Amino acid sequence: MSILITNEEKIKTNELFYSLLHDKNDYDMATQKCIEDTVIDLIHKKTNNNHPGMLLGKIQSGKTRTFIGVTGLAFDNNYDVAIVLTKGTKALAYQTYERLKDEFNVFVEDDYLQIFDIMNLPDNLAQYELDQKLIFIVKKETNNLKRLDKALNQTYPELKNKRTLIIDDEADYASIGFKKTDREIYEINRIAGQIDLLRQTIKDSSFLQVTATPYSLYLQPDSNIELSGYTFKPIKPAFTHLVPHGSNYVGGEYYFQESQDDSSIAFHLHNPIDDDELQILKKSDRRRFKIEEALKSNRVKSLRDAVVNFLVGGIIRRKQDENRRLRKSKYSFIIHTEQRQASHQWQEVIVTAIIDQLTLASEENPLYFQRLVKDAYDRLSLSLNILGVNVPFIDDIQYLARESLQRGHVMITKVNSEKDVNELLDDTGQLKLRVPFNIFIGGQILDRGITISNLIGFYYGRNPLQYQQDTVLQHSRMFGYRPKEDLAVTRFYTTSNLYQVMGKINDFDTALRNAITNQNNNSVVFIQRDNKNNIVPCNPNKIILSKLTSLKAHKRLLPVGMQTYSKTKIRQLVNEIDDKVDYLIRDNMEKLIDLEDASNIISMINDTFDSEKGEEWDVKSFISSLEYLSKNATEDQNKVWLVVRKNRNINRIRKSSGRYEDAPDTPKGENSELRMAKELAQDIPALILLREEGDEEKGWRGSPFWWPVLVTPASTQPVVFARETIDK
Structure with a gap:
């Protein structure tokens, strides 16, 4: 690695932490430049809550990987402590803690570094440990921040004198300028005040925000711009660097631009659903829908098609892997239409009925079962054929679908509380896929920060009277790194109105990033x-x-x-x-x-x-x-x-x-x-x-x-x- 020179200032890029992280993660040139430019700006530009540094990434695009690289390079350039502020859920804090432990495990084993969840910080750290580099994971909630304040001001006051990097992950959640609901305004403002007090407590700190949805932060009014009689008020943070993403990243461009091209596999991605079906999924009402008719009723046709598509799509992918002598993956499907737990319970009843009745039909009504599977197979083949990959024979898929159902290869999991999520996480902090085909039903807990691997189906129906762009974007768990073969069997189910709203979000998001790339923030x-x-x-x-x-x-x-x-x-x-x-x-x-x-x-x-x-x-x-x-x-x-x-x-x-x-x-x-x-x-x-x-x-x-x-x-x-x- 060469020493990067910017503004006639040098940083060390060949030292212990960054060198090992670079080799371990094989940073490409764009990621390397992003990390190094960020650290240079942290060192040479004053940052605070009102003018933070910013790493702006896309949903599930590698933001954590990048800020970990920033942390390592900062340690090599005279920073001693990193405080990572996470969204206030145990799941995300645990996921962040496990990720940092994995990335820095060599340094921990060799006593160069200590990593602590702030709530588990011992009261008797030895000077030997305090002399090492330190990372604290702190949830953005009052008790965590109080515990950090106690560590800085009472238990280990010498920490206040160490050069510190404060990283606010998911920065637009419970941070400066962001208000979610009236009920939460007081608590969020209180947390923002605690974060600001934290920065003031530490004598030498740099403040870096990391987010994919910067709308409540990046464009807060600051100074006026007059244009043809109109007044605009944009804002610039101290600096902004875009987190690069790899070529196999799948985001809004794929879902809302490529999907308009009939020669792309994305053309068959969106499957419209009716508003009436979403109403049925809110609560049980036998006047509108009878549960015993789940497999045949047109009232839940889109949901039924989605479930069968998911099963058949997953089977096709596993059969393709088997034919290529690869390890067969497990697949996931999300249903996210409501916040209410009662609705989640009712949706679990419906999906369970669909699976149970589909299983029964495979035994007692094989012709009807085969028709359902064949219909799904034909729908998915439209995009598989565009991709030009081998499509397994329908007879094999029919057999494997029947076998998968009868052997319990489908699991339906309701995820609507923090306790549920914590019990379902694997060792890396992601939702664990326990069987070949995993259907998750939930609400807000499935958004921001929670990673769900091998997602090939997303049934989305959050349809409030008013949409907020950051909220809707963070629901987009279908964004991320996906192989082309998975994309060919991936389907996105939502109403036409919601699809258009999300397309608008993508337009706005693209305009913002293009303006930053062009270094002309005033144009947005x-x-x-x-x-x-x-x-x-x-x-x-x-x-x-x-x-x-x-x-x-x-x-x-x-x-x-x-x-x-x-x-x-x-x-x-x-x-x-x-x-x-x-x-x-x-x-x-x-x-x-x-x-x-x-x-x-x-x-x-x-x-x-x-x-x-x-x-x-x-x-x-x-x-x-x-x-x-x-x-x-x-x-x-x-x-x-x-x-x-x-x-x-x-x-x-x-x-x-x-x-x-x-x-x-x-x-x-x-x-x-x-x-x-x-x-x-x-x-x-x-x-x-x-x-x-x-x-x-x-x-x-x-x-x-x-x-x-x-x-x-x-x-x-x-x-x-x-x-x-x-x-x-």
Whole structure:
């Protein structure tokens, strides 16, 4: 390893701790640079609670591995103590403790280092032990922090004089600026105060936050930026370094971008579920669903398909490994729809009934059983064939499915309390996979920090009235390192609305990271539309995702899944829109028009959509985006390019995938409206208006209607809009 020189300052990279960790983990160049740059900045830039250093990673992407490398390199550069603050659960604290012990075991055995859970710190450490490097794992809860305070101020006061690295893992949980619920505000603020007091107690400390969801931290208002009459308030931490991830990392890009490409295995990833099914999973109600019909009732079809897909997918993967003479893996499936324990218990009853009735059918109704397995096999083969891997014969899968059920290879585990999780952890702190096919049912306890290996099925239905981006992201246990063969049998089950919300989250997350990569943090801002029709700064810890829209260069915004009112109800309104559009274009299908006219047309179009029969369109965010982009044009402010096409008759739902059509604009061809809109939208937004015939056989209501598509200018910097829907 070479000595890294930054800002004419040197650090030691060839010493004991970092050298051994580097060799053990085989850091690639990107990870090595991230670790070394972080330590350089910790040494030479003042950090504190208000201006921390930050390691920003993705969900389950290797953040712990990276901050362990930072800790080792810090020890080689005159740091003596590391305090690792973890989320306030025993499970995560135990997982962190075991991980640190494993990574630093050589140093512990050779008496270079001592590692303690703060609650198990002895009161009689010898000077020999105190002279070693020390790591304390401390949960972010009052008793742990009090115990640490006692160690620093009473039991071992000399520790206050040692150079200390404070690492706040999962930093947006119970940390500065983050509030979860009203009930927890007092406790969280108290913990934040204790952390700040800790930093003040230690004479020489550096403060490093580690997170994948920095929204309540990174963008807290700090100083104003004036832009075309609008005021924005971004913030920069003392420094930020992105945690690199390997090529086999699977995150939002795979789930929400690649999944739109029909040549990718991700195309078959998302399986929509109905809101009605989620209601059935809340509690028992025999008027709606009878448990004895679990294997055949359409009321739980998506859940049943998910369970069978999981079983068949796991069997396919194990058979592939067997054919290649590899060790057969065990697989996991998560059901996460509710916080209430009573709902978890009811879901356990349903899934158990599905498995039991499936097992019985394998013996007493083999034709029906074989059909269910064959259907799952065919669904999974769609992506397996795209990947181009060997697909085992259906007869083998039928036999193995029957054998797996009859021999008890499927385990259903309800995980809804900390006690449950602690009892289920393996030696590394991960949920233990005890049988070949493990189904976990739970709520919040299955999110942030808990690692579940070989996850090939995720049934997600957390559907609150308001979504918060950090919360939803942390539920994404399906992110992480996955082999391609596992991805080919992986399926994600959620409602179309939730899928769209999570896609928005990914857009926002990507915009933030791109801005940091480009070292232009000011290009990512939170802007909120208030009741006075102005755009003002908003507090990131209050942003509601369901009303949030991210913008970037040449992005398309459009309603998806909407349905019109009947022809008789909207005939006159559609005629009025026709007349207004014809007047504006005057036989020129591409025209520069006033923003006011564009906004009025959008409002009229929205009045033709029936939110009770289709997905609701967030028209206010659409208009807010249009106004923002038009008002901030360099020239021709308050103007919009209008691109009009008529005589369209597209299906409402794609026949190939069963998904809502989301691409009514033709992307290619001489007369392509999308190509034309992108050419026009350099500094001014373009609004595509498509007049659809709306035939009933195409899934509509038999009435013509207009479908709007907003194309952002090429000059658009990444921004996030959130109109005001926040409780005061």
